[in-house]
Amino acid sequence: MGIPTDMRDAWVSHRKKSSSFMIPSPEEDLKFLRSKMCTQEGVREGMKSASIACVASAIPTLIAVRTIPWAKANLNYTAQALIISAASIAAYFITADKTILECARKNTRTLYDKSA
Numbered sequence: 001m002g003i004p005t006d007m008r009d010a011w012v013s014h015r016k017k018s019s020s021f022m023i024p025s026p027e028e029d030l031k032f033l034r035s036k037m038c039t040q041e042g043v044r045e046g047m048k049s050a051s052i053a054c055v056a057s058a059i060p061t062l063i064a065v066r067t068i069p070w071a072k073a074n075l076n077y078t079a080q081a082l083i084i085s086a087a088s089i090a091a092y093f094i095t096a097d098k099t100i101l102e103c104a105r106k107n108t109r110t111l112y113d114k115s116a
Contacts, residue, residue, distance in 0.1 A: 038103035046096030053091035058084045 061083050064071045075083075 034107050035104075038100050038107070041103055042096040042100035045099040046092040049095035050088040050092035054084060054088040057087035 061075075061080055065075050065080060066072065
């Protein structure tokens with residue numbers, strides 16, 4: 001089941017040999033660094049947004065469970081956690097996606113302006 005060891009070793013050595021001939025261009029390094037910065041910025045902004053959404057959804061949920069009779073009877077701890085985490089997860093992914101796309105657009109415009 002799987003690749004025999006001698007085939008695997010031959011494939012790995014072939015990959016190492018072929019990759020030594022490739023020299024990355026400075027432009028590719030810059031593109032990689034810019035994309036990494038965009039991703040890090042997206043994660044940072046997503047975490048900020050998720051923490052705000054967590055607090056903004058936790059307070060009303062916990063108050064409702066303690067004061068509204070229907071919520072008290074029907075929303076157990078798991079339901080409360082799902083409500084809060086769903087809001088946080090949605091806020092994280094939406095914000096991270098928008099931030100990464102905005103950063104990528106900005107980088108593309110910068111490259112276009114330099115070439116023009």
